[in-house]
Amino acid sequence: MADLDGVAGGHLRFGAFATADAALVPRALAAFRARHPGVALTREEGFSGPLLARLGEGELDLAVVSTTGGPLDEDAYDLHHLLDETLYVAVPAAHPLAGEPSVRLARLAAEDWISGSADPAGTLLDAAVQAGFRPRVAHVVREWTAKQGYVAAGLGVTLVPALAAQGARPDIALVPVREEGAPARAVYAATARGRSPVPSVAPFLAALRESGRLLAA
Numbered sequence: 001m002a003d004l005d006g007v008a009g010g011h012l013r014f015g016a017f018a019t020a021d022a023a024l025v026p027r028a029l030a031a032f033r034a035r036h037p038g039v040a041l042t043r044e045e046g047f048s049g050p051l052l053a054r055l056g057e058g059e060l061d062l063a064v065v066s067t068t069g070g071p072l073d074e075d076a077y078d079l080h081h082l083l084d085e086t087l088y089v090a091v092p093a094a095h096p097l098a099g100e101p102s103v104r105l106a107r108l109a110a111e112d113w114i115s116g117s118a119d120p121a122g123t124l125l126d127a128a129v130q131a132g133f134r135p136r137v138a139h140v141v142r143e144w145t146a147k148q149g150y151v152a153a154g155l156g157v158t159l160v161p162a163l164a165a166q167g168a169r170p171d172i173a174l175v176p177v178r179e180e181g182a183p184a185r186a187v188y189a190a191t192a193r194g195r196s197p198v199p200s201v202a203p204f205l206a207a208l209r210e211s212g213r214l215l216a217a
Contacts, residue, residue: 069122082212098173112138112156
């Protein structure tokens with residue numbers, strides 16, 4: 001049956017944002033490859049906006065994206081919900097907030113921040129802007145492991161999504177962010193609306209949903 005529907009072969013081009021590559025995508029990819037070893041895969045990593053643009057231009061078959069930076073365009077894309085994730089703020093282990101059960105971002109308004117971009121727009125730090133302050137980005141660091149190193153050294157704090165929290169180092173503390181009325185960050189698999197997907201999209205989407213359920217459990 002797989003030979004008949006084309007899933008035994010072919011090529012799947014997909015992209016994902018960085019923290020989805022920490023656990024969600026690898027688990028899905030391992031399951032998919034075990035079931036469909038004949039499918040050639042091309043993967044790329046990037047921010048949700050550029051990935052959606054490439055999807056719209058026909059350069060990707062599927063994109064794993066999030067609502068960081070605002071709602072997604074439901075007119076242009078079919079959005080398949082995978083999970084909602086909590087945000088954490090990473091602080092040094094000796095930080096006064098390290099033992100708190102949760103924290104409002106406004107309590108961190110005076111902190112130096114470590115971010116992948118100096119501009120909060122379209123990043124996790126949008127949450128700080130929505131909380132009423134513009135974060136002072138002291139260090140621009142793109143890679144998650146390096147961000148943790150800066151936090152551990154006492155150079156600032158950073159926001160960490162739940163998908164990246166599993167790999168936290170022991171000399172930092174992750175405190176859940178609590179913002180009443182703020183929506184959780186949603187993660188979706190997006191496909192282009194009005195375009196017939198390649199046969200391998202459906203089983204890969206199923207593998208992503210399985211991975212999402214395991215992570216949300």
